[in-house]
Amino acid sequence: MTVGDPAPADLSGRRSTRQRSALVALLEELDEFRSAQDLHALLRARGDAVGLATVYRTLQSLVDDGQLDVLRSTDGEAAYRRCSPSHHHHLVCRSCGRTVEVADPPVERWAARMAAEHGFTDVQHQVEVFGTCAACTTAPS
Amino acid sequence: MTVGDPAPADLSGRRSTRQRSALVALLEELDEFRSAQDLHALLRARGDAVGLATVYRTLQSLVDDGQLDVLRSTDGEAAYRRCSPSHHHHLVCRSCGRTVEVADPPVERWAARMAAEHGFTDVQHQVEVFGTCAACTTAPS
DNA sequence: GATGTTCATGAGAATCATTCTCGCACAGCG
DNA sequence: CGCTGTGCGAGAATGATTCTCATGAACATC
Numbered sequence: 328m329t330v331g332d333p334a335p336a337d338l339s340g341r342r343s344t345r346q347r348s349a350l351v352a353l354l355e356e357l358d359e360f361r362s363a364q365d366l367h368a369l370l371r372a373r374g375d376a377v378g379l380a381t382v383y384r385t386l387q388s389l390v391d392d393g394q395l396d397v398l399r400s401t402d403g404e405a406a407y408r409r410c411s412p413s414h415h416h417h418l419v420c421r422s423c424g425r426t427v428e429v430a431d432p433p434v435e436r437w438a439a440r441m442a443a444e445h446g447f448t449d450v451q452h453q454v455e456v457f458g459t460c461a462a463c464t465t466a467p468s
Numbered sequence: 469m470t471v472g473d474p475a476p477a478d479l480s481g482r483r484s485t486r487q488r489s490a491l492v493a494l495l496e497e498l499d500e501f502r503s504a505q506d507l508h509a510l511l512r513a514r515g516d517a518v519g520l521a522t523v524y525r526t527l528q529s530l531v532d533d534g535q536l537d538v539l540r541s542t543d544g545e546a547a548y549r550r551c552s553p554s555h556h557h558h559l560v561c562r563s564c565g566r567t568v569e570v571a572d573p574p575v576e577r578w579a580a581r582m583a584a585e586h587g588f589t590d591v592q593h594q595v596e597v598f599g600t601c602a603a604c605t606t607a608p609s
Numbered sequence: 610g611a612t613g614t615t616c617a618t619g620a621g622a623a624t625c626a627t628t629c630t631c632g633c634a635c636a637g638c639g
Numbered sequence: 640c641g642c643t644g645t646g647c648g649a650g651a652a653t654g655a656t657t658c659t660c661a662t663g664a665a666c667a668t669c
Contacts, residue, residue, distance in 0.1 A: 399540045399542070399544065401538075401540070403540065403544050403546070405544070418582060418583060418586055418588060420588070427586050429582055431578065431582075433574070433578065434575060434578065434595075437572065437574065437575065438597050441559060441570055441572075441597065442559060442597055442599050445559055445568050445601070445602075446601060446602030446605075447559060447561065447597075447599035447600060447601050447602070448599060448600050448602075448605050449599055449600045449605075450597060450598070450599035451597070451598045451599065452595070452596065452597040452598070453594070453595070453596045453597075453598070454575075454593070454594070454595045455593070455594050456579050456582065456583055456588075456591060456592070456593040456594075457591070457592045457593070457594070458583050458588035458589060458590055458591035458592065459588060459589050459590045460586070460587060460588050461586075461587030461588070461589075464587075464589050464590075
């Protein structure tokens with residue numbers, strides 16, 4: 328502490344490494360929510376092997392920086408996806424994982440008003456709709 | 469059966485056991501979401517010792533029968549709470565865990581319509597609003 | 610009440626995602 | 640070019656949840 332220590336708490340002051348770049352690039356190409364395990368396997372499959380611990384660590388930091396959306400599926404696994412610029416929710420197929428983004432201003436307002444009425448502040452809401460998409464409904468399991 | 473059947477309200481022919489009754493009774497007294505581990509500890513504390521596996525199994529069956537609400541906290545732990553008769557969502561204080569139930573017919577309709585428009589069937593939705601309640605906002609952390 | 614079938618129970622092992630440990634490598638800086 | 644601290648990774652640790660399977664209880668029947 329006695330040494331000159333500005334500690335600039337810079338969110339973007341992350342080092343640029345091969346592993347981090349590979350993960351960010353992969354996420355850039357994907358449109359659906361994928362689990363950490365999944366992303367790890369995909370990286371390995373494409374030749375950009377990255378340690379599992381690193382995947383988790385990097386994912387965590389990206390979430391902290393607000394660059395990723397996290398979703399917790401009903402089986403307790405966390406799924407990640409790059410953040411869209413605008414706020415939105417998802418319609419997720421519980422069979423094939425296909426995701427449709429849906430915007431819904433009314434719900435936004437509703438959540439805010441509801442929270443305010445009960446004295447809640449610093450509000451966040453989480454709206455996910457799960458179902459079986461048309462393709463999976465017709466396809467035999 | 470010759471005696472008048474008290475009808476234990478078993479929806480799907482579940483056997484009435486001491487363990488199941490104890491868990492149901494406990495849930496009946498609680499108003500907040502509690503984790504399975506938590507419920508297990510509470511049962512043991514009050515003398516109604518029940519195996520952990522049984523707690524999970526019973527909780528699962530109650531959820532299947534629609535008698536419990538499940539919530540997945542951000543750390544991946546599942547929390548259970550008895551279900552209100554009508555469908556509703558929650559406003560949860562992320563600091564003290566206090567929960568407020570909120571009904572919202574508009575959102576129900578919106579989710580159903582949205583899903584239908586995209587060809588999704590067998591739809592379920594999950595809406596949770598997290599925030600800091602009035603008490604926790606004023607109180608120092 | 611006695612009895613047999615079947616399902617629930619529970620102790621511990623197994624599973625699985627996620628996090629931690631800690632020695633080593635490398636990015637960024639002088 | 641060499642320092643220094645941060646990021647990496649293999650494997651161990653953690654912790655919640657699920658599975659295994661022998662035992663016991665619940666319910667219908669006799």
